[in-house]
Amino acid sequence: MPTVTARVLDVLAAFSADRPRLTLSELAARAGLPLSTAHRLVGELTAWGALERGDDGRYHVGLRLWEVAALAPRGLGLRETAMPFLEDLYEVTRQNVQLAVLDGTEVVYVERLAGRSSVHVFTRVGGRLPLHATGVGLVLLAHADPGLRERVLAAPLRRYTAKTVCDPAELRRMLADVRTTGVAISDGQIELISLSVAAPVRGPNGDVVAALSVVVPSDGTNPHSFVPAVRATARGISRALAASEHHFQ
Amino acid sequence: MPTVTARVLDVLAAFSADRPRLTLSELAARAGLPLSTAHRLVGELTAWGALERGDDGRYHVGLRLWEVAALAPRGLGLRETAMPFLEDLYEVTRQNVQLAVLDGTEVVYVERLAGRSSVHVFTRVGGRLPLHATGVGLVLLAHADPGLRERVLAAPLRRYTAKTVCDPAELRRMLADVRTTGVAISDGQIELISLSVAAPVRGPNGDVVAALSVVVPSDGTNPHSFVPAVRATARGISRALAASEHHFQ
DNA sequence: GACCGCGCTTCCGCTGAACGGAAGGATGGA
DNA sequence: TCCATCCTTCCGTTCAGCGGAAGCGCGGTC
Incomplete structure (x- = not known):
């Protein structure tokens, strides 16, 4: 039902000040997405630089997105x-x-x-x-x-x-x-x-x-x-x- | 060919330091999208708060996205x-x-x-x-x-x-x-x-x-x-x- | 070493959401 | 009034996204 765009944004919004680093499953749960769907979206976001993957395997908001947002x-x-x-x-x-x-x-x-x-x-x-x-x-x-x-x-x-x-x-x-x-x-x-x-x-x-x-x-x-x-x-x-x-x- | 996710991100990346405010057509041109497609994407992004529309009708990066990016x-x-x-x-x-x-x-x-x-x-x-x-x-x-x-x-x-x-x-x-x-x-x-x-x-x-x-x-x-x-x-x-x-x- | 559990990754066939050409406003300038 | 420019809406087609399921890898437990 929800559009892809909305899903992408929901993935980003899953990060919050108290939980700025999330595993894939946490991310999927917070965004309300099936694991496989989250996996694909996160993969694309990471490839682009909107998300980054830390040494511990957790994801966090990436520098590339920060750069774009700096233009707000x-x-x-x-x-x-x-x-x-x-x-x-x-x-x-x-x-x-x-x-x-x-x-x-x-x-x-x-x-x-x-x-x-x-x-x-x-x-x-x-x-x-x-x-x-x-x-x-x-x-x-x-x-x-x-x-x-x-x-x-x-x-x-x-x-x-x-x-x-x-x-x-x-x-x-x-x-x-x-x-x-x-x-x-x-x-x-x-x-x-x-x-x-x-x-x-x-x-x-x-x-x-x-x-x-x-x-x-x-x-x-x-x-x-x-x-x-x-x-x-x-x-x-x-x-x-x-x-x-x-x-x- | 390109995924929706990539398109969404390309729309965001269309903004740059020298051109932080764009009309729909400029945005579409920079992201390499047909006008109608850009219109839909931008609409969704604006509804969510990732983009904002100024008084002059131009779009710019929104506060909501900035907040998320602040977690990088x-x-x-x-x-x-x-x-x-x-x-x-x-x-x-x-x-x-x-x-x-x-x-x-x-x-x-x-x-x-x-x-x-x-x-x-x-x-x-x-x-x-x-x-x-x-x-x-x-x-x-x-x-x-x-x-x-x-x-x-x-x-x-x-x-x-x-x-x-x-x-x-x-x-x-x-x-x-x-x-x-x-x-x-x-x-x-x-x-x-x-x-x-x-x-x-x-x-x-x-x-x-x-x-x-x-x-x-x-x-x-x-x-x-x-x-x-x-x-x-x-x-x-x-x-x-x-x-x-x-x-x- | 066999088993289990957990989280991640890959696969693949179905389907409806995204796509974009085209037509229809709206605005403003000549 | 006409034209130019930009924005918005519509709608039939199609293929990209979807997600259940199966497979993988690792670490812990008996």
Whole structure:
């Protein structure tokens, strides 16, 4: 019933962050395919370089696919432009710096930058988190189109900590605030030990295409002291995007 | 004749760094497919999220594919571990820092780190360069298996500048040198204006899995002053890789 | 050393999904 | 209004993909 294309993609999607290396049988099971079918598909994917086979016989995502994916404008493409600015921001703040975009009703982290001395955070490049519990999420939600916003607020909002804001009315107030101030401060909503200061990054046509944040430990630090730097960096990236020939939808 | 899987991958491979956004017809032409076939494939790929359609109607690589590809152990996976160290190295040197792996007979750049003030270099994350003309390439070639090394040295070696070393005998001498000193210095071999200092990154089993380099302007700077920092960083990453549970083939 | 279990690989005949030529929009420029 | 370009849909034919089954290779167990 399913098309070949869909099957190929399902094979790729069988890999996940917690299981990035799979045997053929695991792969077949996860993709819901008979072993012989999986065997053929995986063989073709491996020959092309979309998958690679490790010394242990397990398969993992290959470099060739990574190269192609690096062309995703909202992935490494956006990253490429933003990187020098993130770099500068990291140097000023010496805290985790993150860049994220909106996809569906979630945040996808496109870049995370941290020295060895920074606080450990559990976001991962390529990872997803919900919109209502992160600084970048609040920024993206605040500037998302109203239809999406209502859909997110109408759905049940998962609680991560005692501080997670799960009340639609209160979130609505926070989002309005984000729109007027131009920054979001998410305090302990996803992890009690950290808070983040986020600001919107705009594309050439003025739409918000990404959000950027600094994650700092919540013990005593005054988040407001980070606001100017975060805001300035976000503006810098927006300007660089406008100047670059690439257009982000 | 070609399998569906191959076609799907060819569609993805139609995107390149210089043309990351394509109309349906361009895509069909590049992939060598009839328009109607391309239309169907692209439709399925878009529905899944492997491709996205921009406001202008052009297609580009999608976020979903990027997420999957981020699991490539030699791509973002390796990157993830190395990042904090690269970060630290950048801060000490304030020069371009690069991380690359070997694929086939070329170098693939996995990460490039630079502030706004650094020299502009023409490498790009996800990009490829030949082994004989770059610092990271020399390191990877020096530690590659002898079969590959001979194959590379036997093939014609492209000249990029007057300083590019294209003589197999001289290269062989340089590679031996890299193995004894543990660092490679590539002076103006790819661009006259810059030189790079590179060192090997080893996986848990001692194999060289990547190389790391600092690119500095060639005007008067003494490359040897960078050697200790580069070497220390490479060792640090190697140790971190050994400590992490992920194994890089 | 014979047996078993597990995971991978190969084979092959059937079938329906993929194919692509052709016709039909949609858009925009002359 | 006409033409050019690009995109979308349709539909009959065919052959590539399918997957059950059988075979292989290895490591563990009695």
